[in-house]
Amino acid sequence: MTPTRYLLTFLAGAVTIILMVAAFNAAIDPYEVAADRWYRLRPPGYHQSTDFAIDGGVTVRINAIRRSSAPVLLLGTSRTQTGFRTLPGQVFNAGQPGASFDDVRRMLRAAAQRPDPPLLYLVELPVKLAQYTPRPSFEDGSMGPFERFLAVHTAMASSRLAWHTMLNSDRTAHDFFTSFSGEMTAARHRRIAALTLRNGRIPFAGPADPATYVPAALEEVRRICGRSGGRILFYEPPAWPGALSHPSVRSALAIRLSTYRAALARLRPLPGACSLSVLDFSAGDAGNAFRIPPDAEWRDPYHFDEEIGARLLPILVSVR
Amino acid sequence: MAFHDLSFLIAFLPAALALFHLAQRYRPAWKGAVLLLASALFYALGDPVHLPLLAGLVLTNFVAGRVMLRRPAGRGRTLVLAAAIVLDLAVLAAYKYGWVPGQGPMATEALAVTQGQLPLGLSFFTLQQITYLVDLWRRPAPREGPLGLVDYALYSSFFAQIVVGPILRYDQAEPQYRSLSRTRVGAVEAARGLSLFTIGLTKKLLIADSIALVVDPAFAAVAAGHPPGFLEAWLVGWAYLLQLYFDFSGYSDMAIGIGIAVGLRLPINFNSPLKASSPSECFDRWHMSLVAFVRAYLFAPLFSFGRKIGRGGTAARSLRSWAAATIVSLTAIGWWHGAEGTFVLSGFLIAIVAVGYQLWSLALPRRGGRSDPGRRLGGRALVLTGLIVFGIFFRADTLDTVGVLLRSMFLPWTAPQLSFAAAMEVSPPALAGVAAGSAIALFMPNTMQIFGLFGHPGAPAVRSGPLPRWPARFVWNIRPAWAGALSLLFAAALLFAGSRGTAPVIYAQF
Secondary structure, three states: OOHHHHHHHHHHHHHHHHHHHHHHHHHHOOOOOOOOOOOOOOOOOOOHHHHHOOOOOHHHHHHHHHHOOOOEEEEOOHHHHHHOOOEOOOEEEOOOOOOOHHHHHHHHHHHHOOOOOOOEEEEEOOOOOOOOOOOOOOOOOOOOHHHHHOOHHHHHHHHHHHHHHHHOOOOOOOOOOOOOOOOOOHHHHHHHHHHHHHOOOOOOOOOOOHHHHHHHHHHHHHHHHHHHOOEEEEEEOOOOHHHHOOHHHHHHHHHHHHHHHHHHHOOOOOOOOOEEEEEEOEOEOOOOOOOOOOOOOEEEOOEEOHHHHHHHHHHHHHOO | OOOOOHHHHHHHHHHHHHHHHHHHHHOHHHHHHHHHHHHHHHHHHHOHHHHHHHHHHHHHHHHHHHHHHHOOOOHHHHHHHHHHHHHHHHHHHHHHOOOOOOOOOOOOHHHHOOOOOOOOOHHHHHHHHHHHHHHHHOOOOOOOOOOOHHHHHHHHHOOOOOOOOOOOOHHHHHHHHHOOOOOOOOHHHHHHHHHHHHHHHHHHHHHHHHHHHHHHHHHHHHHOOOOOOHHHHHHHHHHHHHHHHHHHHHHHHHHHHHHHHOOOOOOOOOOOHHHOOOHHHHHOOOOHHHHHHHHHHHHHHHHHHHHOOOOOOHHHHHHHHHHHHHHHHHHHHHHHHOOOHHHHHHHHHHHHHHHHHHHHHHHOOOOOOOOOHHHHHHHHHHHHHHHHHHHHHHHOOOHHHHHHHHHHHHOHHHOOOOOOHHHOOOOHHHHHHHHHHHHHHHHOOOHHHHHOOOOOOOOOOOOOOOOOHHHHOOOOOOOHHHHHHHHHHHHHHHHHHOOOOOOOOHHHHO
16 A cells, blocks of 8 residues: 555545535534434424433423424423323423422523414422533534534534434434333332432522512513413422432422522512422421322432322412 | 644644645745744744744854854863853743742742743754754764754754654654655555544544543542542543553544654654553653653763662662663653643652552562562552552642542542542543543554554554554555545544543643
8 A cells, every 4th residue: 555545545434424414413413403304304392312312301302392393291200200200281290300499491492483372381499500511412512523523522412313313213303201210119118318418419508699589580580481481380399308308408499499499589679470389398288288108108218209290280270 | 723723723834735735736835934934933933932942042052053063072162062061951940940040949930921921842853953962972983964953953953843843853754854855655555644644633632632522520529628439539530541652643644644644753752551561661652752852962972971870789870870860761751741840750659659569579589580470469459559649639729639639549438438520520431431531542553553663763663562453454555445534534533633621742841
């Protein structure tokens, strides 16, 4: 082989591989940027593999929210994602693992821009106000053509999607369920709970800089609500009673709730039929309309099972 | 801009090489100027604020060199040398350590602006200026004149080595740069250079940056108060050592590869240091260009001076002088990395270990000789342990973190057993990086052996003995298998380069 041919082979090989990766990512489109394009290989809609994309699946969820016509929208973290079974056409579950208030606001904006915006937004009370490292997105320009077509994380998300689509192994459409691996036995549950609490992984810690961030964030939520009408209900989802027995957990939770309620109370009057409220279902309902069964299954101290979610959802929907 | 940035890989480097080869074809005399312009552009894109400073220092040192050569050897020449070196070191000290003469190691308000904004590559640039000045000072009488301004400016600022070296001594550089316009770079050199560059890029992006996924959370967990267990501490230390080695040696390979592609032989910087079987052998294999600099310009003068003073016979004075010069030199290396306690202490401790090991070796009766398997094994264990400890000093932000890790490593029964593993998440790519890195560093031939770089400064003149059969398969040559494999690696590296999560070059901070 001559040196010139070596160089040409090297360059041509690299270019070919890169073009193949780009074509693969364009065809699978894990971010649903080109949901209606002819070259897209898979049907539009959420698939849990999109959670592995670099934006955490936010773009896919936003696109799915825009296509949905359900009058009730569930927003929040994996607690929402795994705790509620959706009712197609009625309730749209857009819970996202690790979602922050920023992610929730983006989805709220997208939903409010629908021709028929939701009548009720059920928002898990945000714990994480913003990502430590802001999630990239196509909307704000932090993701460009390279991320869409060539980035390693895009290729990995595309590979997962292609594999599962071929196997037809997971739900598609706008069913956002995912599943935890392994059976949650009582012993395993206690072990995980103890470890989680000892390591200080308490997701009730108060928001950073609550004096400025929360009021500003809620003001935007108020504007979104006012543009589209409807009601927005912030709620604290159920938590494992063993976690709530810790004084530090209880006090952190109380601080969070009071911070949001105080910020809401200082908001300007809401326009139209829009209303915002904060409810606490962490230990059930004070009025006993919703009780957490003592023998209920828990995925972990902070992820309730569908059984609990099925009891809670009608109460949330009926709140006035 | 760094070598692993997408803009460098798909725009800057191809354009620079294309222009270079166009100049070679139509205007060979312009090759140096083309590379100089590319280097200026590279620096302007990376650190535009300090480009005038760099240009000023290049000019100042160039003039100082010329002034020295006009004077005969003696006090006048020495004064010029001293003044120029003091100026270079003063600029470095002001930026790196925030020092103001007469005020001690304190940052004034004015210098607070400079501190924390170390000009790109200033540490390596300064050392190359010192070699230029000292090598000219040592010339007894003018032979052939030194490099002209363009070639000298290129030598000082060549984009392939300005950021993290390797450090090319002026005496080794002068004949290469002088003949640059006449040297013809063919397709073989271009192929070898790009192939070596690809290997370096792979080491940096696919191995070092993958290992960083476990190292960074681990050190953060320790700093946040989660001390590791015995095995965890050793694994974390080993992982960081691998990350440091592949990050820096990968960058060195990229620099040398670019040099080959334009007809320059840059010094070898690494020769499988993790395979060393004694501390002195490790110094001969790790960051070789810096060690060569310190040996030639600090250790040797100190040793020569020290041998002449003090009491006792020649052997005793030589031994004392060697020990003192070693301690000063290695402490200075630690200090060159940074004025923080972790760096200075690491240099000093390495010096103590090196001196102690050598004295112990001298005191022991020689039974099996240097090839004694027991001695080699013990030496390797000592070297790897020393490098792991050095790496911890290097990486840790505070001495507290160093203390926690060393305690877990050497006094595990005293360390509290808390939940370190739960405080960090280890991803499969990180584990794969550690596994691959371990195998490559401990068992595979290095790039000097693979690409036959034995004529480069710092490398053995010839391959030291035939390679055993199976590593010989890894000697690079112009074959389709190599072209295909490297194109795959280059494509993978390019995809990683544009993805989030690439780490900055560790040595670029110095």
